[in-house]
Amino acid sequence: MSAQDRFDAKSDQVTGKIKETAGDATDNEQWQAEGRGEQVKGGLKDAAADVKDAAGKAADAVKDAFKK
Template identity: 60%
Template sequence: MSTSDKADNKIEEVKGKAKEAVGDATDNEQWQAEGKVDQTKANLKQAGEKVKDAFKK
């Protein structure tokens, strides 16, 4: 996994957590759901990169 990809995925995950937290604080279900989706997408990307790295070895 390249360092920039790893950083981009982590940033996306943090943005998702922030969006979910704002949704929780404001009782906005759409933001809560979007935050969870963003986090899930970032985690899946990270997992995919780890699989690629495993096959490179």
């Protein structure tokens, strides 16, 4: 996955944490929930990037095995 995709995932996580913290400070349940949601979204994007990277490495390993 591209560096931009990883940046976007981390950005969602950080934005979510900020929003959740602001919600905690102001007792705003909506901000708290939105913040937690954005953190989960960022985590899922990051996990998807890990899976995509692993799949690419596995495909490369299979290609290399058949070249021999």
